[in-house]
Amino acid sequence: MRRKLAAGNWKMNGLRAGLAEMDALAKAHPAPAVDILLCPPATLIAPAAQALSGSRIALGGQDCHQETSGAYTGDLSAQMLKDAGARAVILGHSERREKHRETSEEVRLKARAAQAEGLMTVICLGESAFQREATNTLDIIGAQLSLSVPDESTGENLVVAYEPIWAIGSGQTPTPEQIGEVHTFMRARLERRFGSGVGRSVRLLYGGSVKAENADEIFGIPDVDGALVGGASLTAQDFSPIIEALEKL
Numbered sequence: 518m519r520r521k522l523a524a525g526n527w528k529m530n531g532l533r534a535g536l537a538e539m540d541a542l543a544k545a546h547p548a549p550a551v552d553i554l555l556c557p558p559a560t561l562i563a564p565a566a567q568a569l570s571g572s573r574i575a576l577g578g579q580d581c582h583q584e585t586s587g588a589y590t591g592d593l594s595a596q597m598l599k600d601a602g603a604r605a606v607i608l609g610h611s612e613r614r615e616k617h618r619e620t621s622e623e624v625r626l627k628a629r630a631a632q633a634e635g636l637m638t639v640i641c642l643g644e645s646a647f648q649r650e651a652t653n654t655l656d657i658i659g660a661q662l663s664l665s666v667p668d669e670s671t672g673e674n675l676v677v678a679y680e681p682i683w684a685i686g687s688g689q690t691p692t693p694e695q696i697g698e699v700h701t702f703m704r705a706r707l708e709r710r711f712g713s714g715v716g717r718s719v720r721l722l723y724g725g726s727v728k729a730e731n732a733d734e735i736f737g738i739p740d741v742d743g744a745l746v747g748g749a750s751l752t753a754q755d756f757s758p759i760i761e762a763l764e765k766l
């Protein structure tokens with residue numbers, strides 16, 4: 518059985534005052550029935566790890582470099598994230614693919630480095646509005662999936678998040694049929710590549726405008742094992758009901 522996962526992506530939001538929100542979330546969920554992951558800006562990982570020690574909330578980064586160390590000004594390695602207290606890292610988010618021109622090949626190299634460090638990788642993929650209208654969405658997803666996911670992946674170190682770019686931060690979500698179609702397709706692809714054991718154990722998240730109001734419907738879709746939540750993960754008040762909706766399943 519795949520354990521459900523509620524993951525929060527804080528993006529470039531959060532100062533040290535935000536640690537109080539994490540603390541409130543930890544207090545609201547002392548013994549969660551699902552996994553909870555928060556990915557704050559890297560500057561908050563170490564203080565958050567300290568503040569949340571003893572809690573059931575895991576921390577993650579939002580990107581990492583493929584090398585362990587070296588002359589890469591401004592970058593952070595997987596080893597550094599782990600050293601700061603992270604247990605996971607989001608990779609290949611569409612904001613990095615678009616604004617930093619990250620390719621699926623780069624995402625795969627980063628993921629391989631993070632997995633080698635023992636971090637769980639949350640690899641993001643998704644089509645743009647133009648791609649959904651003009652081409653076959655499943656072709657786009659299939660190519661991103663096969664190129665971004667390293668061969669070394671397992672059910673423990675790989676989570677895949679389907680995030681249609683047009684649904685991120687827009688308040689627009691795909692229909693349950695559209696989400697279900699992509700998740701069923703990703704599951705089949707993973708089973709074909711890794712065998713049914715690993716293929717069935719990888720968790721598949723949906724991301725893009727998930728909030729308390731639509732969580733029940735989204736979590737009821739087959740092969741949706743949780744969510745990657747942006748805006749609604751920033752406060753305990755908004756994130757808690759999403760975690761509770763996942764716990765009900």
Ligand code: PGA
Pocket residue numbers: 526680684685686687724725726727745746747748749
């Ligand atoms: P959103 O972001 O929940 O604010 O739409 C999701 C994401 O980008 O991971």
